[in-house]
Amino acid sequence: MGKPSPLVISNNIRKLRFNHNEMTQQELAEKTGVTRQTIVAIENAKYSPSLELAFRIALAFNVRLEEVFFLEDKNSPDF
Amino acid sequence: MSFQERRAIASLISTILVSAFYSAYMVQRYPEASAYSVEVFHFWGSFFLILIPVSIVAKIIIYILFSIINAIATREEEPAITDERDKLIELKAQTTSNYVFIVGFILALSSLVVDMPPSVMFIILLLSGIVSQMISDISTFYFYRRGV
Numbered sequence: 519m520g521k522p523s524p525l526v527i528s529n530n531i532r533k534l535r536f537n538h539n540e541m542t543q544q545e546l547a548e549k550t551g552v553t554r555q556t557i558v559a560i561e562n563a564k565y566s567p568s569l570e571l572a573f574r575i576a577l578a579f580n581v582r583l584e585e586v587f588f589l590e591d592k593n594s595p596d597f
Numbered sequence: 598m599s600f601q602e603r604r605a606i607a608s609l610i611s612t613i614l615v616s617a618f619y620s621a622y623m624v625q626r627y628p629e630a631s632a633y634s635v636e637v638f639h640f641w642g643s644f645f646l647i648l649i650p651v652s653i654v655a656k657i658i659i660y661i662l663f664s665i666i667n668a669i670a671t672r673e674e675e676p677a678i679t680d681e682r683d684k685l686i687e688l689k690a691q692t693t694s695n696y697v698f699i700v701g702f703i704l705a706l707s708s709l710v711v712d713m714p715p716s717v718m719f720i721i722l723l724l725s726g727i728v729s730q731m732i733s734d735i736s737t738f739y740f741y742r743r744g745v
Contacts, residue, residue: 551678551680552678552680552681552682553676553678553680553682553683554676555599555600555601555676555682555741556680556681556682556683558599559682559744562744563744564743564744564745565682565744565745567681567682568681571681
């Protein structure tokens with residue numbers, strides 16, 4: 519069995535914030551109970567949040583989890 | 598640069614300053630006795646025991662100064678909470694720091710095995726403590742900057 523291919527978790531947080539009355543990073547941070555720096559890190563794909571925080575973010579936008587986060591496979595042809 | 602990154606740099610500077618000034622002050626009090634005398638062990642015992650409260654007090658003072666200067670310079674408020682990312686970074690930095698200290702501890706014991714004076718063992722122990730703290734601060738800065 520070989521090593522699994524590397525996965526990249528991307529997100530639509532920036533777009534969702536824009537679509538929700540241009541919600542600021544600070545407002546989203548307060549809604550989800552984390553610091554603004556953590557929201558910045560998630561947006562820039564420098565931090566993959568826990569499942570709980572991922573759901574909190576989805577709840578803050580009132581959308582399903584997969585509308586916020588999606589998986590990209592570096593080896594897939596459409597990556 | 599985020600607040601956490603600046604705080605890691607402040608902690609690194611305080612570690613270097615406290616270690617340097619305290620060691621420079623204490624080295625003048627090193628007893629002029631045999632390397633295996635009771636005075637030498639007494640010196641190193643008091644060196645480490647006094648270092649603990651001195652470093653705690655100095656770090657608190659430096660941290661307060663950093664918070665004041667940071668608030669004046671950037672007008673950015675200190676984050677009121679410690680979230681899951683902060684805890685993960687702290688854990689990873691602490692783990693790296695522990696590995697460094699374990700290597701230093703083994704080296705310190707090895708110095709006794711090869712018949713070096715006890716002072717060499719204490720110096721290696723002290724250096725591994727300082728370096729591990731510095732590695733912890735550098736790791737914290739690195740994880741905040743590059744992601745975790």
